[in-house]
Amino acid sequence: MAEITYLIVGNGMAGLSAAQTIRERDRAGRIVLIGDEGEPYYYRASLSDWISDDLTSAMVLGRTPAFYDALRIEQMTAHVARIKSAARRVHLDDGRTLSYDKLLIATGARANVYPVAGLDEILVFRTWADARDIKERLGCCERVLIVGGGILGLELAGALHKVGIQRVAIVQRSGFVGGPLLDADAAAWLMAHTLQPDGVDVFVNDTVARVAAQTAYLKSGQTWDFDVLVQAVGITPVFPETPGLTVGRGIRIDASCRTNLPDVYAAGDCTETLVPGSDSAEDHAWQTTRIWLDCAKQGKVAGRNMAGEPCVLPAQPFYNASVIYTARYSYIGEPHGAEGESYVWQQGNGYRKMRVVEGKLAGALLLNARHGDMALFKAIGQLVGDLGDAVAQPDFPWNDVTGRDWDYEFF
Amino acid sequence: MEWDGREFEDSLKRGVEFGLDNCIGANDCMEACPVNRLHVNQNELDSVQVSGVWTERVQTFVTECVQCGDCTLACPAGVRRDLMMLYLKTQLPEIPAAWKKYYAVKGRRDRSWLISLLDIGIRISLGKLGEYVDKAHLEPKALLFYFGCYIASPSGSPAATLSLADRLGLDYEVLGGVRSCCGWPQYLSGQMGYGQQMLIHLATLIDQVQPEVIVSGCAECYAALLRLKKKTGASWTPLTTPEWLLRHADALTWRKFDYPIAIHDSCHVTKKIGKPAPARQLLARMTDVVEIAETPEDCVCCGYYNIHANHGLNAQLHADKLAVVADKGGAGMAVECVTCWESFHRPFEDAGVPLWELMVAAERATRPQEEV
Numbered sequence: 118m119a120e121i122t123y124l125i126v127g128n129g130m131a132g133l134s135a136a137q138t139i140r141e142r143d144r145a146g147r148i149v150l151i152g153d154e155g156e157p158y159y160y161r162a163s164l165s166d167w168i169s170d171d172l173t174s175a176m177v178l179g180r181t182p183a184f185y186d187a188l189r190i191e192q193m194t195a196h197v198a199r200i201k202s203a204a205r206r207v208h209l210d211d212g213r214t215l216s217y218d219k220l221l222i223a224t225g226a227r228a229n230v231y232p233v234a235g236l237d238e239i240l241v242f243r244t245w246a247d248a249r250d251i252k253e254r255l256g257c258c259e260r261v262l263i264v265g266g267g268i269l270g271l272e273l274a275g276a277l278h279k280v281g282i283q284r285v286a287i288v289q290r291s292g293f294v295g296g297p298l299l300d301a302d303a304a305a306w307l308m309a310h311t312l313q314p315d316g317v318d319v320f321v322n323d324t325v326a327r328v329a330a331q332t333a334y335l336k337s338g339q340t341w342d343f344d345v346l347v348q349a350v351g352i353t354p355v356f357p358e359t360p361g362l363t364v365g366r367g368i369r370i371d372a373s374c375r376t377n378l379p380d381v382y383a384a385g386d387c388t389e390t391l392v393p394g395s396d397s398a399e400d401h402a403w404q405t406t407r408i409w410l411d412c413a414k415q416g417k418v419a420g421r422n423m424a425g426e427p428c429v430l431p432a433q434p435f436y437n438a439s440v441i442y443t444a445r446y447s448y449i450g451e452p453h454g455a456e457g458e459s460y461v462w463q464q465g466n467g468y469r470k471m472r473v474v475e476g477k478l479a480g481a482l483l484l485n486a487r488h489g490d491m492a493l494f495k496a497i498g499q500l501v502g503d504l505g506d507a508v509a510q511p512d513f514p515w516n517d518v519t520g521r522d523w524d525y526e527f528f
Numbered sequence: 529m530e531w532d533g534r535e536f537e538d539s540l541k542r543g544v545e546f547g548l549d550n551c552i553g554a555n556d557c558m559e560a561c562p563v564n565r566l567h568v569n570q571n572e573l574d575s576v577q578v579s580g581v582w583t584e585r586v587q588t589f590v591t592e593c594v595q596c597g598d599c600t601l602a603c604p605a606g607v608r609r610d611l612m613m614l615y616l617k618t619q620l621p622e623i624p625a626a627w628k629k630y631y632a633v634k635g636r637r638d639r640s641w642l643i644s645l646l647d648i649g650i651r652i653s654l655g656k657l658g659e660y661v662d663k664a665h666l667e668p669k670a671l672l673f674y675f676g677c678y679i680a681s682p683s684g685s686p687a688a689t690l691s692l693a694d695r696l697g698l699d700y701e702v703l704g705g706v707r708s709c710c711g712w713p714q715y716l717s718g719q720m721g722y723g724q725q726m727l728i729h730l731a732t733l734i735d736q737v738q739p740e741v742i743v744s745g746c747a748e749c750y751a752a753l754l755r756l757k758k759k760t761g762a763s764w765t766p767l768t769t770p771e772w773l774l775r776h777a778d779a780l781t782w783r784k785f786d787y788p789i790a791i792h793d794s795c796h797v798t799k800k801i802g803k804p805a806p807a808r809q810l811l812a813r814m815t816d817v818v819e820i821a822e823t824p825e826d827c828v829c830c831g832y833y834n835i836h837a838n839h840g841l842n843a844q845l846h847a848d849k850l851a852v853v854a855d856k857g858g859a860g861m862a863v864e865c866v867t868c869w870e871s872f873h874r875p876f877e878d879a880g881v882p883l884w885e886l887m888v889a890a891e892r893a894t895r896p897q898e899e900v
Binding site: 134137159160162163166171172175176177178179180181183184187188409410413414417436438439440445447487488490491 | 548549550551552553554555569570571572574575578579580581583604605606802
């Protein structure tokens with residue numbers, strides 16, 4: 118068999134994006150995509166919909182079997198234990214070794230697990246296997262306690278609400294849920310318009326101190342009886358042991374998704390990138406990658422570079438749109454920060470926050486009322502002047518600010 | 529003016545790339561689609577999109593897509609699934625036979641001799657309106673009515689529009705005929721470069737008129753005007769026919785119809801451009817307006833883009849529309865877009881339910897008493 122030209126370790130969004138991108142540019146090279154979950158690429162972000170039976174298993178898979186055949190992307194299920202970059206070899210758990218010309222590490226992250234006194238089994242929510250574990254237990258379950266009120270915890274809570282779990286509780290260490298996507302004000306909106314009306318118990322500034330039988334004893338002194346407890350308390354990058362690789366919390370990559378090792382690239386949740394304008398020697402100057410869209414972009418950039426087409430990550434404002442609990446959100450640019458002025462509009466079940474710094478739009482957070490979000494994306498950095506609360510209104514003419522009709526324009 | 533003939537296709541590709549990156553696999557798009565009779569999933573579409581290897585299911589579904597935009601409205605992740613479907617339409621392995629016939633002549637300047645022959649026939653059939661078919665010389669005027677291909681529309685919209693303009697004492701020029709096609713039919717059939725050329729040619733025709741306002745009663749032509757304006761930075765203002773007439777409505781005397789009329793929203797104008805209000809405001813001058821959907825964005829498409837691709841599918845859309853109009857208490861239905869009229873008129877006629885194109889309705893409602 119031909120040598121492996123491109124070896125991609127990790128078949129999540131970053132790995133698949135890289136594989137697709139490479140094949141577009143190299144029709145002949147052998148591409149091998151290794152995953153260790155035993156599943157082909159799937160939409161991690163839709164696992165909650167699978168739990169609530171809105172999606173079948175076939176729908177959660179990201180690509181059809183015919184796709185891999187058409188693009189000649191070989192799939193392998195294995196766990197990579199070690200990478201010896203000088204020899205251009207990866208060592209699998211089962212003792213096999215694979216050689217490569219170009220390597221992409223896209224091994225993602227694992228869910229954090231914090232031991233809790235009295236709790237023997239800790240369920241987390243990251244992989245499809247985790248989702249199966251949770252779903253299996255829902256049949257005879259009326260009460261679910263979610264430790265961690267970030268995006269993932271809220272996503273799970275939304276799925277449980279859809280499925281009809283009678284009682285759901287969220288315990289959040291910080292003062293409000295939904296951070297860093299939401300600030301305190303937006304979190305209060307989410308509480309008032311979704312979580313509270315749905316009867317979700319939310320404990321903030323709190324943690325689970327211990328568990329005894331089916332009762333959680335919180336640090337605050339409150340208790341909550343549960344049938345199932347799930348931790349959704351963040352993720353930590355994971356990657357194979359790779360001597361010589363420069364890492365922080367994640368694998369450090371440059372704007373071309375290169376690591377410090379020759380012909381070794383990295384992309385996705387396993388990486389960290391330098392905050393623009395920061396000193397690379399400072400640990401806090403590096404930020405981990407956590408957003409689906411960033412994983413896709415990094416995979417594509419890595420793929421292009423691996424295939425011999427130099428490029429760098431595009432400098433664009435941040436954009437992320439999805440669902441938080443049951444509210445649809447668009448998070449654009451940097452909507453939260455101490456600088457500048459913030460303006461909020463709320464009406465009915467809609468919420469819009471704009472942040473203007475030195476007369477320019479710095480960021481926007483939209484909840485349900487997402488009209489014009491693409492115009493806002495294009496308007497980041499544009500002058501809006503001193504217009505006050507008007508900028509947060511749904512009918513504010515962002516198209517005029519950008520000079521394009523983004524409601525209709527084809528990008 | 530220099531344009532890259534591939535600009536439209538390139539901009540669609542950017543939309544596709546954005547969509548592929550942002551899609552989180554919720555499949556809400558496919559659940560919302562009113563014509564997904566094969567229950568195609570989003571991952572099937574994206575697999576074809578990236579691999580270029582078509583399946584029969586996806587090919588059928590893409591052919592039958594009516595471009596209503598419900599998929600995009602449903603998406604939680606900001607993906608323009610409608611544009612991704614449009615791009616897939618341009619990549620179909622074969623252009624549907626019915627489309628080939630439909631687009632055989634419109635805007636085909638290489639078949640100019642055929643168009644000239646057709647124009648003779650069209651001019652004769654249209655009577656007075658015929659003078660505006662592919663006029664050799666256009667005069668500078670502040671008001672331009674852009675009818676394009678639909679100058680010969682059986683809806684009667686162009687004649688009604690001009691009657692209203694005459695009634696208001698307005699001076700205007702008219703751009704009509706297949707030579708001024710906006711290019712949309714060409715885009716739909718995958719002839720992206722050709723479609724772009726048609727738009728460029730339209731721009732040169734408009735330049736001859738130097739208008740301040742351009743009015744169109746076709747949602748796709750109106751969308752083309754928007755694109756043209758943004759591309760060229762032109763100073764003229766594009767208006768839908770209701771928007772235009774509302775500016776002059778107080779100068780007319782309105783008589784009410786003696787029955788309530790439902791309003792059908794054009795997907796382009798309501799869902800994609802976001803202007804459901806003008807059509808309603810205009811209809812409200814003539815009758816009690818009946819809403820047939822929870823919101824204007826929920827209004828189900830007329831199926832026009834499925835033209836000839838699947839008669840059964842369109843027949844179902846039409847039957848459902850008749851049923852909902854009756855259910856909501858409408859004794860007739862009004863549309864602001866001539867293509868919606870053309871999609872609905874036969875089934876509505878067969879059912880004995882009045883179907884009004886808004887300009888035709890307005891012309892009747894404002895006709896001087898002595899002419900009634």
